[in-house]
Amino acid sequence: MGMSVGNNRNGRGRNKPVAEINVTPMVDVMLVLLIIFMVAAPLLTVGIEVDAPETEATAINSSVEPLTITIRADGEIYVQETAIDYDNLVPHLQAVAQAGYQQDIYIRADKTVVYDRVAKVMGRMKAAGFTRMALVTE
Numbered sequence: 001m002g003m004s005v006g007n008n009r010n011g012r013g014r015n016k017p018v019a020e021i022n023v024t025p026m027v028d029v030m031l032v033l034l035i036i037f038m039v040a041a042p043l044l045t046v047g048i049e050v051d052a053p054e055t056e057a058t059a060i061n062s063s064v065e066p067l068t069i070t071i072r073a074d075g076e077i078y079v080q081e082t083a084i085d086y087d088n089l090v091p092h093l094q095a096v097a098q099a100g101y102q103q104d105i106y107i108r109a110d111k112t113v114v115y116d117r118v119a120k121v122m123g124r125m126k127a128a129g130f131t132r133m134a135l136v137t138e
Contacts, residue, residue: 067096068136069108077089090127093128107133
């Protein structure tokens with residue numbers, strides 16, 4: 001804490017504490033945290049490794065985190081980061097819909113996955129009541 005020396009009216013010097021808060025260290029910490037989160041956020045969005053096909057489509061802007069279904073090259077299906085059996089996909093998605101999720105569903109599929117497999121998963125999604133789907137590409 002800083003101290004200042006000043007004279008009062010009766011001529012005696014008196015030490016008074018400075019009542020100012022130094023915000024520079026707080027601003028420095030906040031800027032470092034901002035940079036860390038800006039670098040780390042894109043790394044946290046992809047949980048399941050897939051090699052998505054490349055296209056020239058524009059990015060979809062959404063304020064809500066979408067529900068993502070991932071189809072890996074070996075045919076495994078994931079809802080978010082949970083592995084789901086193909087036969088249990090409809091009941092799982094119906095439970096998600098009953099919980100109140102009514103947004104788009106993003107489908108991430110490895111580029112080596114047979115189109116038939118992606119089409120069947122999309123059919124299961126439609127059977128569960130989801131009609132707004134988007135395919136994720138690079």
